[in-house]
Amino acid sequence: MVANYPSGLNKSVDQFALEATGHDNERRQTLRDLHAGLMGQIPTSVWNKTSAMLFADRITLSRLMYFNDRYKEIVGTTGVICEFGTLYGGTLSTLINLRGMYEPYNYLRRIVGFDTFSGFTDDLSDVERESGLHAGGYATPSGYERELERVLAAHEQNSPISHLRKFELVKGDVTETFDTWLEVNPSAVISMAIFDMDAYAPTKHVLERILERMPKGSLLCFDELNYPNFPGETVAVREVLGLHNLRLRHDPNNTTMSWCVVE
Numbered sequence: 662m663v664a665n666y667p668s669g670l671n672k673s674v675d676q677f678a679l680e681a682t683g684h685d686n687e688r689r690q691t692l693r694d695l696h697a698g699l700m701g702q703i704p705t706s707v708w709n710k711t712s713a714m715l716f717a718d719r720i721t722l723s724r725l726m727y728f729n730d731r732y733k734e735i736v737g738t739t740g741v742i743c744e745f746g747t748l749y750g751g752t753l754s755t756l757i758n759l760r761g762m763y764e765p766y767n768y769l770r771r772i773v774g775f776d777t778f779s780g781f782t783d784d785l786s787d788v789e790r791e792s793g794l795h796a797g798g799y800a801t802p803s804g805y806e807r808e809l810e811r812v813l814a815a816h817e818q819n820s821p822i823s824h825l826r827k828f829e830l831v832k833g834d835v836t837e838t839f840d841t842w843l844e845v846n847p848s849a850v851i852s853m854a855i856f857d858m859d860a861y862a863p864t865k866h867v868l869e870r871i872l873e874r875m876p877k878g879s880l881l882c883f884d885e886l887n888y889p890n891f892p893g894e895t896v897a898v899r900e901v902l903g904l905h906n907l908r909l910r911h912d913p914n915n916t917t918m919s920w921c922v923v924e
């Protein structure tokens with residue numbers, strides 16, 4: 662079959678999410694509608710967490726289990742966790758709770774989330790624009806980072822040493838904020854770096870600086886490798902790390918996600 666470029670690439674991100682990842686497909690929407698309709702009728706405080714468990718679907722559970730598996734891999738390593746591209750903070754919340762379960766007294770396992778909170782910057786390649794990425798895509802509501810801080814603090818309260826703040830949100834374009842963060846955190850060792858910014862320029866910028874802080878045994882996690890509609894992440898990894906240097910692993914329940922151990 663003859664490839665028909667770029668017609669397969671020029672869908673909007675939302676369209677792609679609908680068609681390719683199934684994240685917002687009809688079956689999930691049915692669950693959301695049922696959830697919204699029943700919210701007032703199901704007590705949120707019941708012992709077996711009915712509301713969350715009743716409506717967490719296969720894709721949500723797969724992502725939770727993926728981070729559970731990755732977290733178990735870093736228990737016993739030194740360092741903080743950085744997530745690049747946090748959006749509404751679903752992964753940060755998960756990580757904070759996993760820390761509370763697996764190493765509740767490791768107050769040096771700080772969890773740091775980087776995001777513009779205003780979506781993609783304008784620094785996008787032509788290919789990325791053709792794929793549907795645009796400045797402002799994935800923007801959260803104005804001031805959302807303050808709400809997220811409250812949510813994350815509430816999660817932190819449910820685990821030991823809750824009087825110590827062990828997470829940080831860094832707002833801004835990582836091509837500006839990450840260098841400063843490295844400078845003001847000269848002691849930071851990074852044991853897990855999660856790349857989920859979808860775009861080439863910020864991913865490359867961070868990759869070029871982060872390895873020096875990552876000892877052997879730490880994890881590099883990628884959300885969009887080998888993903889045609891978000892080519893930037895793969896290109897950045899090819900240019901900075903070289904695919905042939907990585908022993909990439911893949912979890913069949915999380916199609917777009919890959920990870921490797923720094924060797």
Ligand SMILES: C[S@@+](CC[C@H](N)C(=O)[O-])C[C@H]1O[C@@H](n2cnc3c(N)ncnc32)[C@H](O)[C@@H]1O
Binds near residue numbers: 748777857860
């Ligand atoms: C796919 S979303 C992240 C999803 C998130 N990891 C989660 O688990 O829900 C991509 C995020 O990358 C952020 N982003 C894109 N370019 C960025 C940049 N240059 N600096 C900081 N964040 C950026 C966007 O604002 C967006 O929130």
